[in-house]
Amino acid sequence: MRFPLFVALRFLREGRLQTGLILAGVSVGVAVIVFISALIDGLQSSLVERTLGSQAHVVVRPPEDLPRQLRDEGGAAVNARIEKSVQRTESIDAWQQLAAAIGQQPEVLAVSPVVAGAAFAQAGRASFAVALRGVEPADFNRVVALEDDIVAGRFDVDGRQVVIGIELARDLGLRVGDKLRLSTAEVGAEVLTVAGIFDLGNEDVNRRWALVSLRQAQSLLDLPGAITSLELKIDEIFAAREVAARIASSTGLEARSWMETNAQLLTALRAQTASTTMIRLFVVIAVALGIASVLVVSVVQRSRQIGILKAMGASTGEVMLIFLLQGGILGLLGSLVGCGLGAGLAFVFRQVARTPAGEPLFVIDVTFGLVAWAALVATLTGVASAVAPARRAAGLDPAAAIHGE
Numbered sequence: 569m570r571f572p573l574f575v576a577l578r579f580l581r582e583g584r585l586q587t588g589l590i591l592a593g594v595s596v597g598v599a600v601i602v603f604i605s606a607l608i609d610g611l612q613s614s615l616v617e618r619t620l621g622s623q624a625h626v627v628v629r630p631p632e633d634l635p636r637q638l639r640d641e642g643g644a645a646v647n648a649r650i651e652k653s654v655q656r657t658e659s660i661d662a663w664q665q666l667a668a669a670i671g672q673q674p675e676v677l678a679v680s681p682v683v684a685g686a687a688f689a690q691a692g693r694a695s696f697a698v699a700l701r702g703v704e705p706a707d708f709n710r711v712v713a714l715e716d717d718i719v720a721g722r723f724d725v726d727g728r729q730v731v732i733g734i735e736l737a738r739d740l741g742l743r744v745g746d747k748l749r750l751s752t753a754e755v756g757a758e759v760l761t762v763a764g765i766f767d768l769g770n771e772d773v774n775r776r777w778a779l780v781s782l783r784q785a786q787s788l789l790d791l792p793g794a795i796t797s798l799e800l801k802i803d804e805i806f807a808a809r810e811v812a813a814r815i816a817s818s819t820g821l822e823a824r825s826w827m828e829t830n831a832q833l834l835t836a837l838r839a840q841t842a843s844t845t846m847i848r849l850f851v852v853i854a855v856a857l858g859i860a861s862v863l864v865v866s867v868v869q870r871s872r873q874i875g876i877l878k879a880m881g882a883s884t885g886e887v888m889l890i891f892l893l894q895g896g897i898l899g900l901l902g903s904l905v906g907c908g909l910g911a912g913l914a915f916v917f918r919q920v921a922r923t924p925a926g927e928p929l930f931v932i933d934v935t936f937g938l939v940a941w942a943a944l945v946a947t948l949t950g951v952a953s954a955v956a957p958a959r960r961a962a963g964l965d966p967a968a969a970i971h972g973e
Contacts, residue, residue: 572886575877576893579866587898590862594902595909597855598946601848602910602934605942607917608844610932612837616805619833620826622768624680624711624799626812628670628823630660659794666819667798675811678710678801683785685796689732689778690749690757691740698736698778700750702785702795711801714766714779720744721764725781729763733774737765750778754790852945855902856953859895863957867891874961891958892951899950903943910934910942 580587660666663681671679683702688695705723709715714731715723721744723731730748742748742762751757760780767774786792802811808825816823827834867874874887911934918932 571882572889573893576890576897579890580894580897583862583866586862586865590858590898591902591905593858594855594898594946594950595905597851598903598906598942599909599913600851601945602907602938602942603913603917604844604847605938606910606914606932606934608840609938612840613931615833615837618769619830620805621717622712622770622773623826623829625802625805625808626800626815626823626825627797628660628666628800628815628819628821629797631820631822659791659796660798660821661794663795663798670798670800670815670819673811673815675802675804675807676800677803678707680704680707680711680799681782681795682708682797682799683782683789683791683795685752685754685785685789687750687752687778687788689736689740690751691742691746694740696736696739696775698732698750699776700752700785700788701777701779702782702789703779704782708779708799711799712768714768717766717768718764719767721762723766724763725779725784727781728758728760728784729780730760731764731766731779732762733777734765734767735771735775736778737762739775748778750780750788752788755788758784758788760784852949855899855946856949859898859950859953860956862898863891863894863954864960866894867957867961887961888958891954891961895950895952895954895958896947897950899947899953900943902950903946906946907934907939907942911939 667679667681670676681704683700685700687698687700689698703725705715705725709723718731719734720737721731725731730750732742732748737743740748742765744762744765746762747759748762749757749759766777780788782795786794789796800811802808805826809827812823812825812828815821877887914932914934
């Protein structure tokens with residue numbers, strides 16, 4: 569091993585220009601892989617975080633109330649067209665036991681009972697339709713970290729208090745401590761005090777949500793002791809579909825994952841992943857061709873030296889190992905330089921790409937796992953690229969190579 573390594577390093581030193589050019593090519597290729605991978609991973613994480621910042625990973629609710637189709641005595645449909653009935657607010661009774669059972673599943677991190685329905689928010693002469701949501705603050709905050717997004721007041725819905733979004737507060741001209749009238753079709757109206765104002769970064773949510781206590785929502789929507797849904801947070805967000813399917817089959821309720829309600833986002837994430845994979849593939853191919861071409865030229869230029877080595881007793885395996893080591897060294901050194909260059913590009917991007925408030929657009933981190941993966945791929949690519957030149961060198965006839973035939 570020492571002899572092939574010594575010769576491989578000697579060949580690389582003798583061809584400094586070729587070695588420098590291929591190292592530059594490998595370094596740039598690895599830098600592109602590291603930077604693009606970190607950029608896309610950061611963008612995807614940011615998109616998912618912003619999307620799921622205002623919603624649960626899985627929502628469990630009662631199944632939709634569908635009408636039955638009338639049939640005659642022979643079983644044939646009387647009327648092929650089914651008119652969808654007006655949906656009343658469906659509820660989950662005895663939800664405490666169900667929530668406890670779901671919460672015991674290993675993938676589930678938090679379960680929050682929610683009472684949701686339509687209401688009107690009024691202040692003075694202004695009136696807006698809102699989505700009334702009754703929650704238990706501690707449980708809800710574990711699913712949707714609303715407490716971190718309070719911009720005024722506090723997340724407190726005890727008693728006759730309400731927490732609203734920043735857009736709704738602006739539309740109604742409300743501040744913390746002001747009175748807000750919430751009215752529903754089921755019961756009537758209640759006058760509540762604004763305890764907090766939140767900003768979840770979603771304009772529709774900021775304009776539509778009005779959060780009250782679970783008991784207050786049950787009273788306003790005429791659902792004593794019941795809830796309309798259970799909202800779940802799970803540990804692996806991309807396993808939400810499987811978790812939802814398992815819960816639906818075991819409970820008989822409807823369970824929908826965020827992947828179903830955000831199908832367009834999921835499609836965009838898959839398209840980004842496919843694009844990143846293609847970029848990586850083409851960069852690896854370019855690096856492999858560069859290393860292979862340099863080593864092929866090296867075999868031609870050093871055929872006489874290779875012939876002398878074989879004549880002096882170097883085995884075919886040792887000659888092959890010389891060029892495989894060259895490919896591996898080029899890949900490893902290029903990957904180390906490229907990882908540093910990619911990390912530097914990521915740092916510059918973080919400093920340049922900022923919001924008007926001076927905050928980074930999204931997190932872009934070059935992780936140890938990404939660096940290790942890029943270094944391994946570059947090194948293996950270097951070794952694989954050297955196989956053909958190594959076999960050609962090993963197949964040279966010593967006498968013919970020495971005499972330049």
